[in-house]
Amino acid sequence: MGILEVKGVNKRFGGLQALGDVNLSVQENTVHAIIGPNGAGKSTLLNVLVGKLIPDSGSVMFDGQSVLGRKPHEINQIGISRVFQTPEIFADLTVFENVLIPCFAKRDGSFKMQAIGAVTGHSDIHTTAEAILDDVNMLDKRHMTAASLSRGDKRRLEMAMCLVQEPKLLLLDEPTAGMARADTNNTIDLLKEIKEKRDITMCIIEHDMHVVFSLSERITVLAQGMPLVEDTPENIKGHPKVREAYLGEAQV
Amino acid sequence: MLGLNSRDFKLFIVVCIMALAAPILLNPFPTASALGESFNAGYPALMQRFVIFGILVIGFNILFGLTGYLSFGHAAFLGVGSYAAVWMFKLLSYNVVPAIILSVIVAGLFAVVIGYVSLRRSGIYFSILTLAFAQMSYQLAYSVFTPLTNGETGLQVYNDDPQILMGANSPASPHLFGLEMNSQYTLDISGWSFVFQNGYYLSAIFLILGFYLSIRIFRSPTGLMLRAIKSNQTRMSYTGINTKPYMLAAFVISGMYAGLAGGLLAAMDPLTGAERMFWTASGEIVVMAILGGVGTLVGPVLGAGIIKYLENIVSKINDGILHQWFAFMPDFLDNALVSIIHPFIGKGWHLTLGLLFMAVVIFLPGGLVQGGQKIGGFFRRKKTDDAADGAKTPAE
Numbered sequence A: 001m002g003i004l005e006v007k008g009v010n011k012r013f014g015g016l017q018a019l020g021d022v023n024l025s026v027q028e029n030t031v032h033a034i035i036g037p038n039g040a041g042k043s044t045l046l047n048v049l050v051g052k053l054i055p056d057s058g059s060v061m062f063d064g065q066s067v068l069g070r071k072p073h074e075i076n077q078i079g080i081s082r083v084f085q086t087p088e089i090f091a092d093l094t095v096f097e098n099v100l101i102p103c104f105a106k107r108d109g110s111f112k113m114q115a116i117g118a119v120t121g122h123s124d125i126h127t128t129a130e131a132i133l134d135d136v137n138m139l140d141k142r143h144m145t146a147a148s149l150s151r152g153d154k155r156r157l158e159m160a161m162c163l164v165q166e167p168k169l170l171l172l173d174e175p176t177a178g179m180a181r182a183d184t185n186n187t188i189d190l191l192k193e194i195k196e197k198r199d200i201t202m203c204i205i206e207h208d209m210h211v212v213f214s215l216s217e218r219i220t221v222l223a224q225g226m227p228l229v230e231d232t233p234e235n236i237k238g239h240p241k242v243r244e245a246y247l248g249e250a251q252v
Numbered sequence B: 001m002l003g004l005n006s007r008d009f010k011l012f013i014v015v016c017i018m019a020l021a022a023p024i025l026l027n028p029f030p031t032a033s034a035l036g037e038s039f040n041a042g043y044p045a046l047m048q049r050f051v052i053f054g055i056l057v058i059g060f061n062i063l064f065g066l067t068g069y070l071s072f073g074h075a076a077f078l079g080v081g082s083y084a085a086v087w088m089f090k091l092l093s094y095n096v097v098p099a100i101i102l103s104v105i106v107a108g109l110f111a112v113v114i115g116y117v118s119l120r121r122s123g124i125y126f127s128i129l130t131l132a133f134a135q136m137s138y139q140l141a142y143s144v145f146t147p148l149t150n151g152e153t154g155l156q157v158y159n160d161d162p163q164i165l166m167g168a169n170s171p172a173s174p175h176l177f178g179l180e181m182n183s184q185y186t187l188d189i190s191g192w193s194f195v196f197q198n199g200y201y202l203s204a205i206f207l208i209l210g211f212y213l214s215i216r217i218f219r220s221p222t223g224l225m226l227r228a229i230k231s232n233q234t235r236m237s238y239t240g241i242n243t244k245p246y247m248l249a250a251f252v253i254s255g256m257y258a259g260l261a262g263g264l265l266a267a268m269d270p271l272t273g274a275e276r277m278f279w280t281a282s283g284e285i286v287v288m289a290i291l292g293g294v295g296t297l298v299g300p301v302l303g304a305g306i307i308k309y310l311e312n313i314v315s316k317i318n319d320g321i322l323h324q325w326f327a328f329m330p331d332f333l334d335n336a337l338v339s340i341i342h343p344f345i346g347k348g349w350h351l352t353l354g355l356l357f358m359a360v361v362i363f364l365p366g367g368l369v370q371g372g373q374k375i376g377g378f379f380r381r382k383k384t385d386d387a388a389d390g391a392k393t394p395a396e
Ligand SMILES: Nc1ncnc2c1ncn2[C@@H]1O[C@H](COP(=O)(O)OP(=O)(O)OP(=O)(O)O)[C@@H](O)[C@H]1O
Pocket: A013, A016, A018, A036, A037, A038, A039, A040, A041, A042, A043, A044, A045, A085
């Protein structure tokens, strides 16, 4: 049994079968990549996992509990965090405030009325927030408004916000899209480091094959909403069906 | 100090001084002078409005300023608070304590219901829902609820009301354990007369408390959550936070401030009518907040003060007064000036307000507080790291 078990998930948008009978099993403490051409249904699958979309049929089990029917904040609280394809951060708040919020969410749960004491009084939260910003090398930018960050920094900030919650499963939707080569390599290093430091399972969607092959232990190939194959990176590289459906167009 | 950081504490002290010294500060001109008669605002009836509407807009700002949810029906809570207070006067006695407590509680409960329903939607739909509720309350006050509101006559205290706690020699007007709201002390100093009224000071103390509480809320974890909701609701839910109860809490707190303001209005003058809930009253609250500076701490108080000042001072100026001022000029100049200014004064004060409002929205989207900060920044060139610190916390 994997930590995440997706069985027979279907999702239609009108006439379009975005997900067709998807099965996926992600083992604990591994990095599992999901690849596939544009429109293959990768983001749709993540949307199902985080409770943004309800599938037409199928089941999703995480850590022994069913995910379906739960609200996004409940799914996050049981240990799934997500980095979005376009970063979802608190653009009007400072970098530091951005990481404070997941710290509070982790410590206090989905709602706790604390309207009188100052934020600055929660020194444990401040320590955690500073530590994570240090981990992603953004401590010097803590006072900056998140909106003013570069694209790469926005992604790193979003990653820090997810990591500070110490999720059991981290979902990453194209974490290096729009990044310069150097930033991409930094992200690979960062993710490798995270994997070594903590017990974390990652599910990563990525078009950049360099990233996929540097990080993942298993790869699932999705095409037109169907899982084509699931195998180790070595086997995927040489797989004829994969080459035909996907890698043929990309440089490996 | 008092659990505030030093910047907030200074701001708080400034507001305390302004509120407590208002009877002096707002009377800059000798009482009998032409300027004094036109521009002095330090008389109790007007000062009460400054602080009571200040309280109302501080509360409104906790909702609109922090979360970005624009309630267009906030006057409903003000109206409900006033009704609750007058009922306490009718049933118990003229003591303002039960009246004010009940006005806050009733407005809070009312806000739970309206908030619960309205917060199912966001953006313009939320605003429309709150507006609909407020207009519904206004209309019902004239029809179904006339036994509670006394319809068009308005709710007031009659001689045959129970007033069960009324002692033989209790005052026959609102009082705080015998301290009558409308009793005042006048201090005459060489041409100036300063009026210190109990009612004003009771309201001012509530303003100070309300302002203090709002600073605490702004700087609290809940305040941070509310600002984050304004910034990105999607990220909030994927960060494991249930935004609904936070929103409802902000809505109810904000409604309770409005209820307090309503209770105080009734404590100053123990009668009320449904017009307090009319949509123009709700609109005025929005204008006050935007004029002063949405999401800033003092902006709401400033906005409320300026609008009440224009409404009461500019609207009283007439052509006769203008001719008096310009009497030293040649007649043709005097007449020309008066005819230019004429549309902006008296009943035309709304035109002045409209122009001011447009100017602020276009040139100072952060409200007059932003204007003040720009001027302040111009005069004292602050160190850059200071400025970076300033960006971190919402402006005062
Ligand atoms: N909410 C929606 N409503 C209608 N159609 C949708 C919706 N979300 C996705 N789709 C469609 O479903 C298909 C799969 O989309 P999805 O975003 O999952 O692809 P993807 O694999 O993430 O592609 P990309 O690599 O471009 O991000 C696409 O054809 C898309 O247009």
